[in-house]
Amino acid sequence: MSVARPAMLQLGVRRMVVASALLFVIFLAAWQWLPGLLGIPPFIIPSVSLVWQEFLHMLARDRLLFHTGITAMQVGVGFILGVMLGVLCGFALGMSPTAEFVLSPYILALQIAPKVAFAPLFIIWFGYTVYPKILVCILIVFFPVMINVLGAVRALDPDVVRLAKSFTANRFQVFWKIEFPAAMPPLFAGLRIAATLAVIGVLVGELVGGNMGLGYLLAFSEGAGETAKVFVTIIMLTLIGIALYGIVVAVETRVLHYLPSRARLAI
Amino acid sequence: MPRTPRLEFRDVTKRFANPRQGSVVVAVEGVSLSIADGEVVSLIGPSGCGKSTLLNMGSGLDPASSGEVYVDGERVTKPNRHVAFMLQKDLLLPWRTIVENVELGQEILGVPRGERRDRALALLAKCRLPDFVHHYPHQLSGGMRQRAALARTLAVDPSVLLMDEPFSALDAQTKMVLQQDLGRTLADTGKTALFITHDLIEAVALSDRILVMSQRPGRIIEEITVDIADRDNPMRRRQHPKVAAYVVQLMNLLQIEQAAA
Ligand SMILES: Nc1ncnc2c1ncn2[C@@H]1O[C@H](COP(=O)(O)OP(=O)(O)O)[C@@H](O)[C@H]1O
Numbered sequence: 001m002s003v004a005r006p007a008m009l010q011l012g013v014r015r016m017v018v019a020s021a022l023l024f025v026i027f028l029a030a031w032q033w034l035p036g037l038l039g040i041p042p043f044i045i046p047s048v049s050l051v052w053q054e055f056l057h058m059l060a061r062d063r064l065l066f067h068t069g070i071t072a073m074q075v076g077v078g079f080i081l082g083v084m085l086g087v088l089c090g091f092a093l094g095m096s097p098t099a100e101f102v103l104s105p106y107i108l109a110l111q112i113a114p115k116v117a118f119a120p121l122f123i124i125w126f127g128y129t130v131y132p133k134i135l136v137c138i139l140i141v142f143f144p145v146m147i148n149v150l151g152a153v154r155a156l157d158p159d160v161v162r163l164a165k166s167f168t169a170n171r172f173q174v175f176w177k178i179e180f181p182a183a184m185p186p187l188f189a190g191l192r193i194a195a196t197l198a199v200i201g202v203l204v205g206e207l208v209g210g211n212m213g214l215g216y217l218l219a220f221s222e223g224a225g226e227t228a229k230v231f232v233t234i235i236m237l238t239l240i241g242i243a244l245y246g247i248v249v250a251v252e253t254r255v256l257h258y259l260p261s262r263a264r265l266a267i
Numbered sequence: 268m269p270r271t272p273r274l275e276f277r278d279v280t281k282r283f284a285n286p287r288q289g290s291v292v293v294a295v296e297g298v299s300l301s302i303a304d305g306e307v308v309s310l311i312g313p314s315g316c317g318k319s320t321l322l323n324m325g326s327g328l329d330p331a332s333s334g335e336v337y338v339d340g341e342r343v344t345k346p347n348r349h350v351a352f353m354l355q356k357d358l359l360l361p362w363r364t365i366v367e368n369v370e371l372g373q374e375i376l377g378v379p380r381g382e383r384r385d386r387a388l389a390l391l392a393k394c395r396l397p398d399f400v401h402h403y404p405h406q407l408s409g410g411m412r413q414r415a416a417l418a419r420t421l422a423v424d425p426s427v428l429l430m431d432e433p434f435s436a437l438d439a440q441t442k443m444v445l446q447q448d449l450g451r452t453l454a455d456t457g458k459t460a461l462f463i464t465h466d467l468i469e470a471v472a473l474s475d476r477i478l479v480m481s482q483r484p485g486r487i488i489e490e491i492t493v494d495i496a497d498r499d500n501p502m503r504r505r506q507h508p509k510v511a512a513y514v515v516q517l518m519n520l521l522q523i524e525q526a527a528a
């Protein structure tokens with residue numbers, strides 16, 4: 001059985017990979033020919049080959065890689081700063097019920113406020129620079145991270161903390177040996193959500209104002225009625241999101257390697 | 268002159284304020300007890316009578332409202348390295364392997380890495396877990412996890428072990444095996460222990476003395492010396508003909524038959 005199980009699993013995995021690849025091919029084929037068959041004009045849905053040509057054009061003429069790099073940089077910086085801030089506040093509030101009680105109405109208000117609405121305000125404050133974009137990104141990334149860390153500290157079994165204290169652990173040791181590692185699984189759940197939101201934050205900032213980044217390209221292409229360019233830009237934005245998400249998942253599998261596999265998410 | 272007891276409670280009372288009702292609950296009242304070196308003492312009593320409260324004061328985690336607790340003649344006011352506790356929950360940290368869990372206490376106390384690893388491995392071998400040292404807790408059964416918790420408790424080499432119903436979540440067979448392990452280990456190491464249990468036979472099988480507590484406010488109403496051989500072999504001891512008489516005596520003290528009638 002110990003031999004048969006992994007072999008069977010592997011067979012199952014291979015079958016799933018094949019099915020997944022097949023589905024992708026069908027999707028591309030449908031994108032290529034279905035709009036034409038249904039009489040949808042290319043300025044509504046350009047075929048996949050048109051989008052590919054446009055991609056090559058944009059690489060050559062529109063500095064596509066430069067704009068992608070700018071957006072990716074802002075997403076990366078905003079994500080890292082937002083996560084750091086979220087982790088910091090999550091632990092601080094988790095350890096101080098007083099602080100949580102005093103601050104909770106403000107946190108809730110800020111949580112409910114649509115973060116993207118701050119983009120124009122930040123542009124008034126900082127002009128057409130990278131800062132408003134990074135700031136929106138920080139704001140939007142902050143909440144899922146903070147809430148998850150806060151929840152983890154709250155949910156920790158007090159007897160585990162008492163066990164550490166009975167071994168004469170000081171405050172820092174309780175944090176470092178118990179609270180911090182205990183918060184890792186919820187933190188990573190928050191990071192997965194934050195990774196997808198980070199791109200939205202930067203994009204909204206770029207759409208509102210500036211002359212750099214994929215958001216700028218998107219607004220520009222829309223104004224020029226170039227649907228294929230819009231498609232290329234959306235794909236590039238998605239790729240940035242996938243890359244960030246992939247990094248989060250890769251780090252998570254390393255950090256949370258101790259979890260039973262059924263407790264980990266497949267994607 | 269008698270030797271200093273390992274653990275001593277002098278006229279200890281614990282009150283809990285209930286701010287919502289503005290009332291005060293007296294959990295334990297005027298408890299005095301003394302446990303000598305190498306002695307294993309069980310504490311039994313109805314639930315809610317303050318057994319866990321006593322144990323928490325012994326560990327230094329909660330202060331007594333009045334009275335004093337001493338370990339090796341030293342007043343206990345805060346957690347200290349001479350006392351270690353073990354609960355019904357194993358409290359193993361899921362992100363640490365078994366051996367790393369056993370090392371937790373020594374790590375906090377600043378024992379050097381090599382030394383604490385050697386000690387942890389030796390204890391895991393003694394607790395019959397040598398094949399699972401690098402496994403994670405979720406890969407072990409309940410009984411194995413509780414053995415690892417025992418090893419973690421012993422790893423800091425405490426003067427006194429405080430155990431709060433450590434086996435009550437285990438199935439009957441596993442429980443007997445762990446009682447046997449504990450009885451042997453306590454005898455081998457000569458450790459002193461205060462052992463809380465609901466299981467009357469367990470109390471008789473494991474201890475030198477049994478303290479019986481009353482309903483809340485908990486007081487010690489009776490002290491029974493278990494005069495049966497084989498304290499280091501609970502499996503054999505529970506088969507001894509005198510066990511039944513002790514159990515009946517405990518049942519009467521706890522008024523179990525009256526409660527059922
Ligand atoms: N932290 C606390 N705050 C208020 N009351 C408590 C607290 N801990 C225990 N008590 C009360 O003290 C009594 C004794 O509790 P406990 O020591 O846990 O009982 P036992 O372990 O014997 O079942 C109970 O009535 C319980 O409600």
Ligand SMILES: [Mg+2]
Nearest residue numbers: 318319320431
């Ligand atoms: Mg209890």
